[in-house]
Amino acid sequence: MRITKGIAVSPGVSIAPAFIFADDSVEIPQYHIDPAEVASELTRFHEASMLARKEIEALRDHAKNEAGEEQAAIFDAHLMMLDDPELHDQIEISLNDNLFNVESAILAFETEMVDKLSSSPDPLIQERVSDVHDVVRRILRHLLKKERISLSDIQTEIILVAKDLLPSDMVGMSRSMVRGIVTESGGRTSHAAILARAFEIPAVLGIGPNFVDQVKQGQLIYVDGEKGIVAVDPDSVFVQREKAARAARVQREIENRELREVPAHTKDGTHIMLVANIEMPDEVANVNEYGAEGIGLFRSEFLFLGGHVPGEEEQYKAYTKVVEAMNGKPVTIRTLDIGGDKVLPELGAIGEKNPLLGWRAIRFCLEKTELFKTQLRAILRASVHGKVKIMFPMISTIDELIRAQGLLAEAKWECKAHGHAIDTNIETGIMIEVPSAAVCADVLARSCDFFSIGTNDLSQYTLAVDRGNQKVAYLNEPYSLAVLRLIRMTIGYGEHAHIAVSLCGEMAADPASAVLLVGMGLRTLSMSAGAIPAIKRVLLSISLEEAQSIAQQALSLRTSTQVSALLNSRISL
Ligand code: PEP
Numbered sequence: 001m002r003i004t005k006g007i008a009v010s011p012g013v014s015i016a017p018a019f020i021f022a023d024d025s026v027e028i029p030q031y032h033i034d035p036a037e038v039a040s041e042l043t044r045f046h047e048a049s050m051l052a053r054k055e056i057e058a059l060r061d062h063a064k065n066e067a068g069e070e071q072a073a074i075f076d077a078h079l080m081m082l083d084d085p086e087l088h089d090q091i092e093i094s095l096n097d098n099l100f101n102v103e104s105a106i107l108a109f110e111t112e113m114v115d116k117l118s119s120s121p122d123p124l125i126q127e128r129v130s131d132v133h134d135v136v137r138r139i140l141r142h143l144l145k146k147e148r149i150s151l152s153d154i155q156t157e158i159i160l161v162a163k164d165l166l167p168s169d170m171v172g173m174s175r176s177m178v179r180g181i182v183t184e185s186g187g188r189t190s191h192a193a194i195l196a197r198a199f200e201i202p203a204v205l206g207i208g209p210n211f212v213d214q215v216k217q218g219q220l221i222y223v224d225g226e227k228g229i230v231a232v233d234p235d236s237v238f239v240q241r242e243k244a245a246r247a248a249r250v251q252r253e254i255e256n257r258e259l260r261e262v263p264a265h266t267k268d269g270t271h272i273m274l275v276a277n278i279e280m281p282d283e284v285a286n287v288n289e290y291g292a293e294g295i296g297l298f299r300s301e302f303l304f305l306g307g308h309v310p311g312e313e314e315q316y317k318a319y320t321k322v323v324e325a326m327n328g329k330p331v332t333i334r335t336l337d338i339g340g341d342k343v344l345p346e347l348g349a350i351g352e353k354n355p356l357l358g359w360r361a362i363r364f365c366l367e368k369t370e371l372f373k374t375q376l377r378a379i380l381r382a383s384v385h386g387k388v389k390i391m392f393p394m395i396s397t398i399d400e401l402i403r404a405q406g407l408l409a410e411a412k413w414e415c416k417a418h419g420h421a422i423d424t425n426i427e428t429g430i431m432i433e434v435p436s437a438a439v440c441a442d443v444l445a446r447s448c449d450f451f452s453i454g455t456n457d458l459s460q461y462t463l464a465v466d467r468g469n470q471k472v473a474y475l476n477e478p479y480s481l482a483v484l485r486l487i488r489m490t491i492g493y494g495e496h497a498h499i500a501v502s503l504c505g506e507m508a509a510d511p512a513s514a515v516l517l518v519g520m521g522l523r524t525l526s527m528s529a530g531a532i533p534a535i536k537r538v539l540l541s542i543s544l545e546e547a548q549s550i551a552q553q554a555l556s557l558r559t560s561t562q563v564s565a566l567l568n569s570r571i572s573l
């Protein structure tokens, strides 16, 4: 047996055989060839193209049946590209002229096409970059005989072991079969962690380098997502622990169900609105199960991470499903927050040197205006089915907010022009997750209806710590004075402007932090649904006055460790 410690990110304990998930990145060999080998390289290319064609045709038929003509058209475009004589001519010329293997010729073709398309002033032509990437990768995979592993194909219960997991890997995975997750990188607020908690899968991330190489496919793994412990080939003590944890979970579920009907308030009766964060529409069942009073953050980008870009109708249906299931309770839909670790090659958001500081979220949408307005129209149309709010992510300047509001106004007109009913007074808010937004929140407050503080990114950008990098995770302290001050500042500016302020970062899901945040003035907290009972319990045990006194003292301390000690001594968990 071997025990390793990582970062505990999603509670629960389980044991199952390891499933090693190697990522899909293709190592591309590049080497010189002999003039006599040109013909055989060309044959390899034609064979791989044929296989890619069959695959795309199957995908097109599937898309047509499942999602309609609009989605199927994407694959028609891929087939056209594959059949383009220019592609075939260029590969042949490149092989003859440069005498490098066919993989190199394909890469050279890709670079040339991407440069050409992305320098076009026409956004529709620019968007074809993603089609080029898709088609090229498909041909390369066949050339290199690399099978694409999909986590949706898992048929037995497993512990997913990987170096890293992208949100897009997790979106389509077979959730009931994944009993636990262990990854070498990642931290508490990385999106893999957030999804693991949303899907209620025990997870330990940031376990450190080389873990994957030391585990064999099928080897038994124990994961304790509360203590951050992973045991390979667990002995009987761990097997007993897992059994006990399972029994405790059943008991907790009963208690949580009882708590569901109790309103969330402090001991003295101050109501604290506890709402939920969701990523996928089907999480809405859990939201109601845990008694959330609404949805404070619907991370809509996850609809886009499942392998294709949804059109207006598809998005409208997805949002409506959530809004209707919430039965009049508020649903805050955050517009597309793509970029960073949420890579979407289909939309061309790849290849940046510093993706977290780059073309992400609102920056991306303000350039891809048609895509953005398509989403806005879908949200607006869904708004008549309940109480919907729109939230813009990663606003860092007032100009961005004004431009986003302008596009929203256009989207409203377009809905009206098409005869669609919408909520014309829909509330619009912004995430406060970039330090510049917190510092200038007084200015931003004049152009929106609410703020939601995103502490995951606010900490990342304030402390200059990549939230997914386990090497620097120690710097991402839970109670950094700088972040606490920015939260306080945002609350103050919001109060002054009489607009609502809530918080939807992972901090809200931690019981001690929730008390601190309520003490600092917040009355709405948004978190993964499963965290609601624990937050409700701690709030019921403490008065507002006590929470305020804790917050006042916390803000006078210098280090995160001192704040942790204060919270431990003043709050009984
Ligand atoms: C945040 O940054 O705190 C947040 C809630 O957004 P996300 O985790 O999706 O970046």
Ligand code: MG
Binding pocket: 433, 454, 456, 457
């Ligand atoms: Mg964020």
